Amino acid sequence: MTAALEVTELYKTFAVGKRLIGPPRAHVRAVQPLTLTINKGETLGIVGESGCGKSTLARMLVGLLEPSGGQIKIEGEPLNTADPAAFGRRIQYVFQDPVSSLNPRRTIRQIMEAPLKxxxxxxxAARARRIAEIFSAVNLRLDFLDRYPHEFSGGQAQRIVIGRxxxxxxRILVLDEPVSALDVSIQAQVLNLLSDLKEKFDLTYLFISHDLAVVEAISDRIAVLYFGSVVEIGPAIQVFSQPRHPYTKLLAESAPVVGRPLTAPEGRETELPDPHNPPQGCAFRARCSRALSQCGLERPELVREGADRIIACHNSL
Amino acid sequence: MSFLGLLVRNRLAFAGLVVMLVIVVLALVTPLLPLADPDVTDTANRFKRPFAASVILGTDHLGRDLLSRLLWGVRLSLAVGFASALIAAAIGAAIGIIAGFYGGRTDNVIMRGVDMLMAFPYILLALAIVASLGPGLINALIAVAAVNIPFFARNIRGVTVSIAHTEFVDAARLSGMGDARIILTEILPNVVPVIVIAMSTTVGWMILETAGLSFLGLGSQPPQADLGSMLGEARSALITNPHTSIVPGAMILVIVMSINLLGDGVRDALDPRLRSGALSRPMPSTLVRREEPVPAKETSALLALSGLKTQFHSNGRIHKAVGGVDLYVRPGECVGVVGESGSGKSVTALSVMGLVASPPGVITAGAAHFSGQDLIGANYETLRRLRGDRVAYIFQDPLTALHPLYTVGAQLVEAIRVHHAMPRAKAREHAVELLESVRIPNAEERLDGYPHELSGGMRQRVGIAMALANDPELIIADEPTTSLDVTVQAQILSLLSELQRERGLAIIFITHDFGVVAQLCNRVAVMYAGRIVEEGPTDAILNAPAHPYTARLMACVPELGRGRHRLAAIPGLPPVLDGLPEGCAFAERCHKAKEACRTGEIALTANAVQRAVRCIDPEFRTADAAR
Incomplete structure (x- = not known):
């Protein structure tokens, strides 16, 4: 299998407390050095809670945000310029909120023509042909083209965004919470459409979501992010049913599932670690019931276990 | 409503528009009118009174015809005013857009320069510019424009900053557009309304400033007339021949007044916030106009809604958000209300306590009996005493429900003292207990923190603590965990469940998530297009849904543990609430729909023990219910 997207030691730090002259007061690491490979034709799901660096990672991958270090290789070719136009032909981004990702003062035709032009x-003539082709693929009528974004429902707007x-x-789409702004009945329509398009156009997806069930339903493999780092990667069917990292287990047990009694899988006082004052060792240690003394001293590295599991834990399940 | 329609509806703005049009037309046709030459002096006929023979407005100190000078002067003043407004807007907008779009150092350097320009008193700055360029109308125009650039630059920069970070600008970048093209096609069209608003409110001001410079002799040079120089020349005869000052003075007043009225009207009509009625003050409780007989008193439950109908009346259209809802909660019971957006679940909840904003909300039928007392149509004082005391709400977004400028403690103490008079110190003690009861660590310390200092989960705990402040009998929770992470959601849900058991709380829990309903609720009601389509014990409904909508909604939600699979999506979209079809609202999307589904009223009927469904062909019906 060839890699569609290879990320090596990619990281991003943000400066906080910028001053007019001189260095900023502090730096916050939104994404820790991260290495990840997505194979051609694969859907890699990325889950994590708010503040775990999902969106920062996604924005770096499409060139909207310049990485602080590391390398992005798309289809074998390195791209480290943070130039969205250079990225645009190879990798595209579908935003969470379809309504705000369409310019309210442009017609759908103008919006659709921009990337073609x-x-x-x-x-x-070629543009018109291509738009007709795409619109039929995403199940939209051609007479929508001369309307403005506010005339569409969330589901239709998301189809337009996918069409763009x-x-x-x-060949690669980064889907950043593409269905979380949609109602459940519409969400299923869009998820099915995404699966169909993937087959039809031979696409590779990076699917980011906080909804474990949605990610599981669409992904081949899932990567779990915590506090800016990958803690576990594995096949979608196994990650939540047989979690190896304590955090993945916590996530899986927290998700409300019909037929499972309500439990609070952890103490109620816990919060995410403070990014301004990152903990030493494993970031999950304070919430972890399996923590060892070693966890407070050194950060666990990602280690391959078996054929398709990668885990960063000193005391995995 | 169209822009012109909105403008005309504003009477003052319309008056301003009419006056302004008359003045502009007069100024345009001035060269064609049979007027005396404005610059020919005739000292023999100086200071003629108005309405004297052959001169309508009299003559000035050199015997020049005042009417002619006035019209030519208006022409010049308007031209200079509009020209300087255009120049200031164009340059100011360009500066603002560049500063706002690029941000960082560029923004800092440009905006500090603009700040420096603003630090000078405007007239001093204008004088300095004219002094260095020399007197003359063009130089006055340049000075007035330059003085007003900072106003535009600051305004436009603010708007640009917010647009430059929107997702559609990111999308444009990914579509291969360069900065210049993004500014022209993405940013500019969204900024233009703001430029127009800013211009319409400043043109009048600029005409005044130009007149001011001309009055000081720095603008138009004799014998050329403009309104300011006419006033300046008339100054020496102010007492002896007041009409020479009054004529141009009154004209300036009329012009500036009409422009300002018109400008305010343009701003109100263009500003989307004003358009949507966000600034209109809602009434303290929802308007009640019951068109149907009031349902009989209901005392069997803690809260019993019967036949509740809530509508939104706007722009001549009626949105039937809630179309006849019956729902009850007993003490200590948790009832889930499940539905998609637009199903009317939130509006139902808000209607109970009269919290639907009016206008546009109107409750047109039904009753909400709380401990036997009908809350629909209860007076405001009754509702105010109950709100937050015996019936409390928890909202989806605790950040908007909490006031950002008051500490958490101050808000909790206020919530307690509004309903129960007690010394501040005692209320504070109670507040600490409340925060501890929702398991907030360092409660004492957190009390003095502000909402923004708390994480999302902690804020929602504060929201729950506030709802618990007065030991309510009923809590209405509107998607309280939707914006939270799963691990935090699990904590909040188990907290609510514990409070329900410990305190015997009744909870109405509004959500779109069946998983949450399954874990927390005793009974559940499923809503679609403003009505309950199915109702009954949670387990029974989740195991065997009777309404096709419930069944299909559950089927299209991905379930954890099933691995990769195709979802059974429901085709189509929910119906629009201002044109609901006859019969079943779901018929359009239902695979079982037949002719009979599209006619008449379909009632909510019992189909099993304690269960009811609004369907003529439910998925199942037990024998005893059919009897």
């Missing part, structure tokens, strides 16, 4: 320099990403002709 600026990334591929297509002629007017397809128009760029990228």
């Amino acid at each position: 600026h990334l591929h320099g297509m002629s007017k 990403a397809l128009a760029a002709d990228a």
Whole structure:
């Protein structure tokens, strides 16, 4: 299998307390050095709670945010310029809120034509042909083209956004919570559409969500993020049913499931670690019931276990 | 409503528009009118009174016809005023957009320069500019424009900053657009309304400033007339021949007044916040206009809704958000209300305590008996005493439910003291107990913190503590965990469940998540398009849903532990609430729909023990219910 996307030691630090002259007061690491490979034609799910660095990672992958270090290789070619136009032909981004990712003062046609015109320099006739092709793929009527974004429901708007990403002709889509702003009945429509498109256009997905069940339903493999680092990667069917990292287990047990009694799987006083004052050793240690003395001293490295499991834990399950 | 429609509805703005149009038309046709030459002096006929022979407005100190000078002067003043407004807007907007778009150092350098410009008194700055350029109308125009650039730059920069970070700008970048193109096609169209608003409110001011400079002799040079120079020349004859000052003075007043009225109208009509009625003050409780007989008193439950209908009346359309809901909660019971957005679940909850904003909300039918007392139509004082005391709400977003400028403690203490008079110190003690009861660590310390200093989960705990402040009998929780992470959600849910058991609380829990309902609720009601379609004990419904909508909604939610699978999506969209179809609202999307589904009223009927469904062909019906 060839890699569609390879990320090596990619990290991002943000400066806090910027001053007019001189260095900022402190730095916060939003994404710790992270190494990840997505195979061609695969859907990699990324789960994590708010503040775990999911969106920062996604924005770096499409060139909207310059990495502080590390390397991004798309289809074998390194791209480290943070130039969205260079990234745009190879990797596209589908945003969480479809309504705010469409300019309210442009018609759908103008929105759809932008990537065709600026990334591929297509002629007017070629553009019209391509848009018709894409619209039929995402189940939208062509008479929508002359309307404005506010005339559409969330589900339709998300189809338009997906259509725009397809128009760029990228082989990899980063889907950042693409269905969390939608109602459940519409969510299922969009998830099924994404599966169909993947097959039809031979796409590779990076699917980010906080909803474990949604991620499990669409992914081949799942990576669990905690406090800016990957703590576990494994096949979708196994990650939540047989978690190896204590944090993955906590996530899986916290998700409300029909037929499972209500439990609070951990003490109620716990909070995420403070990014301004990151803990030494394993970031999950304070919430972990299996913590060893070693966990407070050294950060666990990602270690491959078996054929397809990667875990960062000193005392895995 | 269209922009012009909104503008005309504002009477003052319309008056301003009419006056302004008359003045502009007069100024435009001035060269065609049979007027005396404004610059020809005739000292023999100086200081003629108005309405004297052949001169309508009299003559000035050099015997020049005042009417002619006035019209030519208006023409010039308007031209200079509008020109300087355009120049200031164009340059100011360009500066603002560049500063706001690029941000960082560029922004800092530009905006500090603009700040410096603003630090000078405007007239001093204008004088300095004219002094260095020399007197003259064009130089006055430049000075007035320059003085007003900072106003535009600051305004536009603020708007640009918020637009530059929107997702559609990111999307444009990924579509391969460069900075210049993004500014022109993505940012500018969204900034133009703000530029127009800023211009419409400043043109009048700029005409005044130009007149001021001309009055000081720095603007138009004799014999050319503009309103300011006419006033300046008339100054020496102010007492002896007041009409020479009054004529241009009154004109300035009329012009500036009409422009300002019109400008305010334009701003109100263009500003989306004002348009949506966000600034109109809602009434303290929802308007009640019951068009149907009031349902009989209901005392069997703690809260019993019967036949509740809530509508939104706006722009001549009626949205039937809640179309006849019957629901009851007994003490110590947790009832889940499940539905998608637009199903009316939140509006139902808010209607109970008259919290639906009016206008546009109107309760048109039904009753809500709380301990036997009908809350619909109860007077405001009754509702105010009950709100937060015996019936409390927990909202989805605790950050918007808490006041950002008061400490957590101050808000808790206020919530307690509004309903129970007690010394502040005692209320504070109670507040500490409350925070401890929702398991907030370092309660004493957190009391003096502000809401923004807390994490999402901690804020929602404060929201729950506030709901518990007066030991309510009923808590209405509207998606209280939707914006929280799963691990935090599990903590909050188990906390609520514990409080329900320990304190015998009744809870109405509104959510879209069946998993949450299954874990927390004793009974559940499923809503679709403003009505309850199915109701009954949670376990029974989740194991064997009777309404096709419930069944299909449950089927399209991915379930954890099933691995990768295709979801059974429901085709189509929910119906629009201002044109609900006859019969079953779900018929359009239902695979079992037949002719009979689309006619008449389909009632909520019992189909099993303690269960009811609004369907003529439910998934199942037990024998004893059919009897």
